[in-house]
Amino acid sequence: MSPYTFEFADDSVREWTLTETGAEPTLVEEYAPSVFVSGPDDALADLRSRLESDPKVDDLSVERWARDLHEVHVGERSRLLRVDLERVSDVRQLAREIRGVHERETHAPGTFRLYDVDLEPGFRYCLDRGIDPTPSRDLRVLRIEIDDAALADGDVTAIRLEGESVLEDERRPDRDRDADDVQAVGRGSDGARTVGNVPDDARATLENLQWRLERDDPDVLVVSHAELVPLLSRRAAEVGLESFALGRLPGWTRLAGSNTYESYGRVGHSPARYRVPGRAIVDTSNSFLWQQSGLAGLEYMVERTGRPLQEAAWGSIGTLLTSRQIRLARREWDVLAPQNKWEPERFSDVRTLHAADRGGFTFAPDVGFHERVHEIDFASLYPRIICEYGISPETVGCAHESDDTAADTRRVPDLGYELCSGGPAETPFLPSVLEPLLADRADRKRRLADDPPEATASRLRAESGAIKWVLVSCFGYQGYRNAKYGRIECHEAINAYARDVALTAKRRLEDGGWRIVHGIVDSLWVTPREGVDPEPLESVIADVSAAVGIPLERDGSYEWVCFVPLRESVRSREAATDRGGTTGDAETSRSSGTAGALTRYFGKRESGSYKFRGIEVRQRSTPTFVAESQRAFVEALDRERDPVAVCDVLSRRLGMLRRGDVDPGDLEITTRVSKPRSAYRQRTRTVGALERYERHGIERHPGQSVRYVVVDDEARTVDRVRIPVESIDEYDLEFYEGKLVEACESVLSPLGWDRTRIRRHVSGVTVTRLSSFLE
Structure with missing residues (x-):
């Protein structure tokens, strides 16, 4: 069985492998993480001589790897300098020194390009050693919660385990204090029992918590706030509980401090992260996937990405997608993960830029009340476009000019970008990343349709939801500036095909006697045209699916649907003033934008439920x-x-x-x-x-x-x-x-x-x- 969680010290790694009764540690003392550097041969030789005396460096060698997907596509490999380090903690420091000292002193900026730098320690370790960190049995979970006010006050007596107060847990068999404790008990100024200067209730809470940890021996601690880790340890020390430990061994480590970031114009906050020996920590305040899919969704992503459970829990959807790409690129394509995205956008004329910068196709909603409405949508439209048309960084505008592939080149609608399906790999890179996820989601939906037992259905829904979020992000991630294997031309090509698919569906639906009352990206709302006996919708849907190569499915039928109009910004400002606000108050003057208007609707399904x-x-x-x-x-x-x-x-x-x-x-x-x-x-x-x-x-x-x-x-x-x-x-x-x-x-x-x-x-x-x- 493979280990499922890891701890990194200066010169060793402790692996924790699940057993039937708990988990066992194994100490690995010989692990040297690697950084790869590309550049001109003379520059690499100079860098090698400089690094030979660096105490952080364990070994230096030259290996052949593909620097990007294009090199694999044309069957090339480059000579790279491999730098093995003594410790994982030295990786980022060495990268800064190569770019900020060695390159700056003797070479032009950009001479060196670095690979496999910013990988999380657990993910790097699993990748280097070929470890699958997927848990080998059902995980035992313990939820530890505290509210914001109690956390700020350091009041551990407010802690709840699985929703119940720890202090009031009377199940612990040894409830009596020893003689020394009894003698130390007094009364504080507020009448509360104390041990020394610390309320006795705090000690009782920590004792109960320790007993639960020993009795249940959880593999995963699901905490409402990561700051519980240092708080509990600090309070245990104050009350003299020297044996208290959240982990399977004493101690804890802070992995990263808190930070604020901005992504796609939205500000986010990442709290500090901590580790305890032998147990994975899931911080619910810092885990989007836990909120959406729970433990089952996390375990699925561990299997598909190769990230250990704790790293998968705090990773964003884009991070999980990148991890899956990195693992596939390393294992099957011999491509390393670049530290920076080097490939610039290719030159395009004004006409192409205008055509490319249009996004997905939208049919403006017919505002009002509509009856007999059917919602149809393309199943995973953008991922399926990628797979159906072979869109990938190495195939869009590809430079592979062999006679074997020239005849198999296609052009992207409106844009004229060439799509080459040739090259050594049978399946382009992005489709090879996404096709297993699409197959898994289809499998989960098919099994759910068979009405399995609730426990099975719950897990299938969680896994399907986790897959959905990664599939949703795969399209936009191609245009993200920091995407390891992203490329803006892929993003534009996907949009171009999506517009073509939407127009193809529109023509066939209208020919079949149906009217589109709204459409956005991959969903269409249709109703029979007045005075026309329409073709059966299933027949039209089947024709569209066959024409575009992507399944078009009926998502629901409605007794009625209301499409809500856009709110006028002037009216919003007037309302803000009426409520005592000012036009400068962002909370009261903000009005719905166009995108918001396009997704504002509500209706009643034929099943009787409402959709908002x-x-x-x-x-x-x-x-x-x-x-x-x-x-x-x-x-x-x-x-x-x-x-x-x-x-x-x-x-x-x-x-x-x-x-x-x-x-x-x-x-x-x-x-x-x-x-x-x-x-x-x-x-x-x-x-x-x-x-x-x-x-x-x-x-x-x-x-x-x-x-x-x-x-x-x-x-x-x-x-x-x-x-x-x-x-x-x-x-x-x-x-x-x-x-x-x-x-x-x-x-x-x-x-x-x-x-x-x-x-x-x-x-x-x-x-x-x-x-x-x-x-």
């Missing part, structure tokens, strides 16, 4: 009460098909607010912080929330979220909001009335009712229907 996209009920920031109200508005519209009935429900919900019948906790707003508090120029609600978090000693960094209830939107001070750790017994009635009206407008705007008309109706004297109470 883009409107408030699907937005993370929307308070629970507002989201529940909007769902009630939709249900009223479904029952009555009358805007007046929806306004009746709004009136009743406004009455609940005015009477104080709404729990303030159901009015919490969640907002992502985009910059440090000091960088905000205006007194927004977010600033008020950040200041209140600071008062309670709770850190909030750009990229993290804040939660608050608006209590006085006119205040423009820290008193404008309250946060969850505080006692909240009031709320700003006018502000939340506005939120309800906005939610109602999203439901009624497809029928021509704007917020002015809605307000006029609910403020007048009207007779409330009994049907408005049927929620």
